[in-house]
Amino acid sequence: MRAVNQTLRALQIWPDAARWQAAVAIALPAVALIALSGFLGGWLYFNPVGDLSSALVAAVILFFVPSLLEELVFRGLLLSWFATFSQRAGNWLAIGLFVLWHPFQALTFGPPWSAIFLQPSFLFATFILGIVLTHIRIVSQSLWPVIAIHWLLAVTWKLVLGGPYY
DSSP states (O other): OHHHHHHHHHHHOOOOHHHHHHHHHHHHHHHHHHHHHHHHHTSOOOBOOOOHHHHHHHHHHHIIIIIIHHHIIIIIIIHHHHHTTOHHHHHHHHHHHHHHHHHHHHHHTOOTTHHHHTOHHHHHHHHHHHHHHHHHHHHHOOSHHHHHHHHHHHHHHHHTBOOOOO
């Protein structure tokens, strides 16, 4: 129950401008590393979606899944619950489960992008993203910056950088 309360509290906190700036400053170097990994791995390439109306629908869907849902689970409930045992070990466990979630999806649900979720360069990028989002969540005490960053990355990937598009 404590993890649920902490997660709800993290949803109620809207960071001030300084914390948003700090979140962006932390995220930008990681985004550069993720982009490098994606371009070298071949799962990032310039290919913007041309249909604006379906792109807007996709952006809304991407807010809820994966951004909001995954952040509630991994940086909300799991991170809060694991931290009751050990903050450091809990951080790494939540990050590890976030990374493992992606190949699990590929091997069970079989979405169109399954092959990408199994690529070492994608898993590396997911690992870097997990570390950065976990740090931002702890420092900001809010889920909103990590939800926003996750959403912006997912939208950019799917709508501009060749991510599998529904």
